[in-house]
Amino acid sequence: MKYIAFLLLFAPNASFSQTHEHGLGSPSSISHTIDVDGIMPKPVKLTLTDIKKLPAVTKANVKISGTGGMVKHTFQTIKGVLLKDLLLKAGIDNSNFKEAGKLYIVATATDGYKAVFSWSEIFNSASSLAIMVIYEENGKPVKDDGEFILLSINDTVNGIRHVKWLSEITVKQG
Ligand SMILES: Nc1nc2c(c(=O)[nH]1)N[C@H]1C(S)=C(S)[C@@H](COP(=O)(O)O)O[C@H]1N2
Ligand SMILES: [Mo]
Numbered sequence: 001m002k003y004i005a006f007l008l009l010f011a012p013n014a015s016f017s018q019t020h021e022h023g024l025g026s027p028s029s030i031s032h033t034i035d036v037d038g039i040m041p042k043p044v045k046l047t048l049t050d051i052k053k054l055p056a057v058t059k060a061n062v063k064i065s066g067t068g069g070m071v072k073h074t075f076q077t078i079k080g081v082l083l084k085d086l087l088l089k090a091g092i093d094n095s096n097f098k099e100a101g102k103l104y105i106v107a108t109a110t111d112g113y114k115a116v117f118s119w120s121e122i123f124n125s126a127s128s129l130a131i132m133v134i135y136e137e138n139g140k141p142v143k144d145d146g147e148f149i150l151l152s153i154n155d156t157v158n159g160i161r162h163v164k165w166l167s168e169i170t171v172k173q174g
Helices: 001-016 048-052 084-089 119-123
Strands: 034-037 044-047 059-063 070-081 105-109 114-118 129-137 149-153 167-172
Touching: 034 070, 034 084, 044 048, 044 084, 048 129, 070 084, 070 114, 070 149, 084 119, 084 129, 084 167, 114 119
Parallel strands: 034 167
Antiparallel strands: 034 044, 059 070, 070 129, 105 114, 105 167, 129 149
16 A cells, blocks of 8 residues: 555656657756856856857857767757856856866756766866857757757767756866
8 A cells, every 4th residue: 555655656757757868858948047056256147148248159060979979960050158158257266276176067957967077178178169058059049959058069979968958057176
């Protein structure tokens, strides 16, 4: 009897749970803001309007690969901002490299998908200009995969740190 009660408690939830691991689930909830928070002097909640005020970066012919190396998606053109500019907007303290070097950044989507970056790769690596949050694809607002997508273009398999439905960027200390 206890066992049946347990099943009843969890069954309704189970039937609603969706996974986007292979991009097959139905759309996740869309966040209209990005929270930039964690160890930050001034945590901010940024809207598309706020983000459009930051320096825009555009790129063409960006390919997203899945595990195994297959191209899963090609962006003809994209427009967005560098992840480092979002962190600077929230006042990240880069003054002491010994301290900043301890920081890591967790990007989270509304479906719970996460990707992790280190402070060093964002501010002090050849990839720092290729880690970005996009809000436009082919001249149109990003829509089907949320309002914001995080890309780490130079990754070998860059589908893994391709965070659709991005909603939060949290700075933590290692
Ligand atoms: N929010 C979110 N982003 C995600 C995923 C996910 O499940 N949720 N799946 C990832 C995986 S496994 C891949 S390969 C890429 C490519 O996804 P696409 O084929 O749907 O473009 O998105 C990644 N981004
Ligand atoms: Mo994947």
